[in-house]
Amino acid sequence: MITIDYSRRPEDYSEPFDPEELMLSRISGAARREVVRKMIREGRMNEVPEGFDNPVLSHDERRAWARYNPSFLGGEYLPPCREDEVEIARVTIRSTTFDVVSVRAKSGKDRISYRINDEYNGDNLGEKHTRTSVRPLTLGSLLDFLIGAWSLYESVEWNYPGDLEGQLGFFWGESQFYPEFDEALREKVTEGFYANQKREE
Structure with missing residues (x-):
């Protein structure tokens, strides 16, 4: 069993x-990010279509990209990162559009500021x-910050009630x-699942 160090910072x-890693980190779309990453690994960076590696796509570009598969929209409606x-x-949900x-x-003079964004103008987030x-x-x-602001437990339980395997397959984390991060999220969801099961007994 892997012991996760929750105190690590x-x-x-x-x-x-690395300029290529920097570019990848700024691409908001999950599928686009993976396509460009694969092309970089294969030494085909010069074949990336113009604008495909932009941080965000225009409305028309998003519509064109979604024609291939609705799941390709995952991350494409996130607001762009602010300066610095x-x-x-990030957490990706295996919904139809992979939200x-x-x-x-953002590091300031004395403190670091954090914000959580979803693809629905914050409608799925708490205060x-x-x-x-x-x-x-x-x-x-x-x-604690993420789960306190966004109802991950409710989302996985709603889609896979009473099914831990389904819940763990419904999302993945990246950092x-x-x-x-991903392993810790899974541990938290597993703990939440068994705690919920115990409450229902």
């Missing part, structure tokens, strides 16, 4: 130094979807700053 939230803001984690929830951080800290968040604090 990154030194800072600096963007990648970095995405520190994405993104956690961003406490912003916060600040002096130092980067620990993994545990990041999860360049927190290597254990």
